[in-house]
Amino acid sequence: MTDSSAYTLSNLVEELRWRGMIHDMTPGTEEQLAKEKTLGYIGFDPTARSLHIGNLATVMLLVHLQRHGHQPIALVGGATGMIGDPSGKSAERNLLDVETLRENQEGVRQQLEKFLDFKASDNPAIMVNNYDWFGQIGFLEFLRDAGKHLTINYMIAKDSVKKRLETGLSFTEFSYQLLQGYDFYHLYQHQGVKLQMGGSDQWGNITTGTEFIRRKASGGRHSGEAYALTAPLITKSDGSKFGKSESGNVWLDAEMTSPYKFYQFWLNVADEDLSRLLRVFSLKTQEEIEALEQLPNPNEAKRALAEELTTRIHSAEDFENARDASTILFGNAALERIQRIDEKTLLEVFEGLPQETISRSEYESAGNVVDLLSETTHQLVFKSKGEARRMIQQGGVSINKEKITSTNAEATFPLLQDKYLLVQRGKKNHYLVRVVD
RNA sequence: GGGGAGAUACCGAAGCGGUCAAACGGGGCAGACUGUAAAUCUGUUGGCUCAGCCUUCGUAGGUUCGAAUCCUGCUCUCCCCA
Incomplete structure (x- = not known):
């Protein structure tokens, strides 16, 4: 990948390898991808109404597949999602x-549309839902048609099953791999799909599919050749699970994880993880990424990554607001700077912050800062007065960018735009209190 | 079915009549140092009208001037033997 414009069928694997996105492949996968335009798919079970950034890594596999001229299929697991992997x-x-x-x-489908090009002339992405074929199949039919081709012995040997044999596994979940295997077979038969990709945890399920196809389809008009490629699970240098922030999963849905938080998540990535994340999530070229990796201050590279992803998943405008909010909240921007911002911008910029609305009379009746930050603002900032008191004594609380020095301070702070208070707890937690008449 | 051990704050774990809001470790939070990083150091980690008071040690009662600590019933967990 020395020439960034050289996206060819054959160097897909080369690029994925450089990006560290290959964990395992079945023999012949690379040759197949070099030989011809190949249809490849990944399944996403709709376990939540949004994908999270943990799913994103595998979405990127499809993105690269398409960029290299192959044809990506995103399968939404309307049927498999009912079973549970x-x-x-x-x-x-x-x-x-x-x-x-x-x-x-529906939510998952809409998100996938942001990544893949469904209008490309040569290799448009395709979206399928396995409920479309499973919904029709009867149980007996399925047992005769699918169940006959794999042995229990084979299915039990899978890691995902073996691990659960001790503690228990329902027949329903046990069947999951057969369904997923049948998906692959169905797509192979009807659309000529030859490749299934996924995270490395999917290896067992995917190879059930290749095995299934080999046994059922070979000898007919198809060769029975199907391939599997998995990406390593993303790990963090400190051993904790990737994709979680202190407040839980980082979702792609703006309602579930605000663009501000999303942007902040990438800025706060550990230095040691940065390079791997850039390679997996950025669509910049190898030269650009390597240049970012060389930068003396890793924050610049984090900002670039955060910008790219926030823009792609949300929008350029969301990114700008998140960036502006970040500069104001974390920079040395003094009080006057915030005071100068007009109300509309202020609300836009601080949209992602936890907020609470109180009435003016409530605000005025708060005895001191401690009351204001706990009771009056309905536990938005602190859930008890003791906590508020403690935090203030430790010097961790600011209002409108000014450090609170005494727990007895009166609760009379100049409101921004005559309405807002910007409260800061520690370095990273910001809150917006709105006072209404 | 028989025998034994145990249930302590976010987690692990001390305490076994007053000096216990409860050692210690982990985790969380905050401060310093920095780069909104890591490492390190420091503080903090039930509530309140905060140098004082109130409510907590599985649960319900009891003994005692006084109980996380002793007694009884109940619930749950673990181990050993059948």
Whole structure:
């Protein structure tokens, strides 16, 4: 990949390798991808109404596939989502109800559309839902048609199953790999899909598919050749799980994780993880990424990564607001700078902050800062007065960028725009209090 | 079914009649140092009208001037034997 314009069928694997996105491939995968335009798919089960950045890594596999001229298919698991994948799960899962699943499918579908080009002339991305074929199949039909081709012995040997044999695994979850295998077969038969990709935890399920195809389809008009490629799970240098912030999963849905938080997540990535994340998530060229990696101050590279992803997943405007909010909240920008911002911008910029609205009389009746930051603002900042007191004594609280020095300070602070208070707890936690008449 | 051990704050774990709002470790939070990083150091980690008071040690009672600590019932967990 020395020439950034050289996206060819054949160097896809080369690029993925450089990006550290290949964990495992079945033999012949690289040759297949070099030989011809190949249809490849990844399945996403609609377990939530949004994807999170943990899913993003595999989405990127599809993106690269398409950029190199192959044809990506995103499969939404309307059917498999009803079953529950035992891979990587230590206990039986609760089933989602049909209504929730339907909503989730729609959300996931919309998000995938942001990454893939469904209008490309040569290799438009395709979206399929496995409920479309599973919904029609009867149980007996499925047992005769699919179940006959794999042995229990084979299925039990899978890691995801073996690990659960001790603690228990329902027949439903046990069947999951057969469904996923059948998906692959179905796409192979009907659309000529030859490749399935996914995270490394999916290896077992994916190879059930290649095996299934080999046994069922070979000898006919198809060769029975199908391939698997998995990407390593993203790990963090400190051992904690990637994709979680202190407040939980980082979602792609702006309602669930604000663009501001999303932007902040990437800025706060550990130095040691930065290079790997750039390679997996950035669509910049190898030269550009290597240049970023060389920078003496890793923050610049983090900012570039944060900008690229916030823009792609949300919008240029969301990115600008997140960036502006960050400069104001973390920079040395003095009080006058914030006071000068007009109300509309202020609200836009601080949209992602936790907020609470109180009435002017409530504000005026607060005895001191401690009351204001706990009771009066309905536990937005502190859940008890003791906590507020402690934090102030430790010098961790600022209002409108000014440090609070005494717990007895009167609660009379100049409101921004005659309405807002910007409260800071520690270095990274900001809150917006709105006072209304 | 028989025998034994245990249930302590976010987690692990001390305490075994007053000096216990409860050692210690982890985690969390904050401060210093920095780069909104890591490492390190420091403080903090039930509530309040905060140098004082109130409510906490599985649960319900009891003994005692006084109980996390002793007694009884109940619930749950673990181990050993059948």
